Amino acid sequence: MGRLKQWEEEWLRPFLFYGNNWISLIGGAITTAAAFVLLGYWVVTLIGHGGSANPYTGIIFDFLLPALFVFGLVLIPIGMGWRRRSLYRAGQIPSVYPQVDFRDPKFRHAVDFVVVATFINFVIVGTASYRGVAYMDQASFCGTSCHVMQPEWVAYHHSQFHTNVACVECHVAPGIPGYIHAKTNGTKQLLMVLFHSYPRPIMADNKLPPPTVTCERCHSPTRYAGDQLVVKNTFGDDEKNTLTHTVLVMHVGGRNAAGVYSGIHGSHYKEKIEYIATDASDQTIPWVAVIHPDGTKTVYAVAGFHPAANQKPRVMGCIDCHNRAAHSFASPGDAMDRAMAGGALPASLPYLHKEGMALIQANYVSQGEAATKIPKALEAYYRTNYPAIWSGQSSEVKQAGQELVALYEQNVFPFMKVTWGTHPNNIGHMASPGCFRCHDGNHVTTGGTALTNDCTVCHNIVAMGDPNPKPLAELGMTQ
């Protein structure tokens, strides 16, 4: 007997004989359909067109579809075992298994069934996967399906810019390696959410792809932005909430038409800059170096710091300053000042700035608790201390209470342990070190030259805490 013949009699025939039952046939169809969808998806991704960059679609293609594939595969032997047992009980196990023959109507029916079922399964699984991907690609999926992203989701909607830029545009590098990296990360994160083992708060220690493949697809790093006027309105803690203004001329610079690099942007792009941070959110930077085109370096370091072997420098880029590009959280002072300047908090209420600051910074176990306690406390304050105001302006007091709740809910998320200052903004140096992580005057070369701390290289201060700055009046910018 030839090898082939022996194999057919001992393996193929019994396999097909026992396999001819509903459970095994459905299993076979599920497995084949899942395999087709997976294969199609891999081909599309490898070619690089139409494959979704969304990190969480990994849950479909690395998890659910392979699981479906295995499930179908497991059904086959289960069905076979079941058929074998029932035939055995009925004493119908044949001594010789029937031949594999296309003319046999029973065999032909089974084949027809598998082909049709595979096709139907393929359409169902394929459509479901495609719809899943389309759904996960929307910003709303990243922001809302997963409550752990709520702080960023809320901040994203309060940002003036980038509300039409999808999360994946900044968080996922284009191309296959970025894609695979994002997929494995995304699957890992979803599992962390399922098992409640995610960190709280979530910090940006899982570094973004380099700006060359994110920000710089839309922005030029050296576009000349010249000088820009920045006006800050600040309200006082006195009874009248006195308004003062600070006026700065920011030297943003860039590379001008003559190719000269200047100002804030130009100075960090003229040559490559590398730095070492010693904490996960990059707030402590003891070491920074300018890498000159000939390969030599100028190192500025704080006294006594020597990089350890595992402290690899990172290249400085947009997100080291613009770390809150799409989802910015405010400092309590900025949040209050903006709301008062915009009129959402009526500056006519005595001591509103002082009381509001205290109320939004108090401890609450949840946003819900803040939403009941803040308005009550504010009303109690005016009822007790300013009964005339409480009776005459009670609707303003109530409105102010609701606005304070809104400021709290845009910035503090107790369930994620996100509070004021958890995600500092690196542009500036008031609420957090920001530029002064390097420009504090303590970063020096071995020769003793300090990295500049001169106020005027970054901005000219035209007015500071001035209730009525003359330059603003001259520019016609009365506040």
Ligand code: HEC
């Ligand atoms: C314009 C680019 C951009 C967009 C769009 C964007 N992000 Fe970010 N994201 C950043 C930057 C920059 C960081 C900080 C990176 C760093 O500090 O190293 C960050 C950090 C984060 C972090 C870490 C925690 C934190 O707040 O620092 C989370 C979570 C996050 N983003 C979620 C989202 C979600 C969800 C969306 C969509 C709703 C989104 N991001 C859209 C640029 C972006």
Ligand code: HEC
């Ligand atoms: C998909 C395109 C896109 C990407 C990617 C993108 N941006 Fe933007 N960005 C925009 C648009 C559009 C605006 C709004 C410009 C306007 O309205 O003046 C903007 C505005 C800004 C502004 C504010 C401009 C101002 O006048 O104050 C900053 C800062 C900024 N982007 C930085 C970044 C950084 C940093 C990244 C990368 C983390 C990034 N952007 C990624 C498109 C993009």
Ligand code: HEC
């Ligand atoms: C050294 C810190 C730093 C780096 C690095 C940096 N920026 Fe800026 N950028 C600033 C500051 C400061 C301002 C002015 C902000 C203000 O006036 O409030 C600014 C302003 C801007 C603006 C608004 C002004 C304009 O051009 O119209 C955009 C857009 C911008 N940056 C994009 C980028 C992008 C994209 C990158 C990376 C290629 C980048 N920045 C790198 C600090 C930086």
Ligand code: HEC
């Ligand atoms: C390395 C650059 C740099 C240096 C040096 C620097 N600043 Fe600033 N400063 C900034 C940036 C960036 C901002 C933020 C502008 C914004 O918010 O749009 C800022 C903001 C400010 C503000 C407004 C803050 C607010 O929120 O009201 C004041 C006031 C100020 N700086 C004063 C100073 C003084 C005084 C010095 C010198 C001792 C100084 N700065 C040195 C970059 C710098």
Ligand code: HEC
């Ligand atoms: C990671 C460290 C680091 C941070 C953070 C940083 N810088 Fe710088 N900055 C440098 C280095 C290094 C140089 C010197 C570049 C050179 O010599 O080519 C420099 C140079 C400058 C210069 C030119 C100084 C001169 O003497 O002409 C300006 C202006 C400047 N930075 C502004 C800023 C502002 C504004 C911020 C915050 C938004 C900031 N820098 C944040 C490292 C940093």
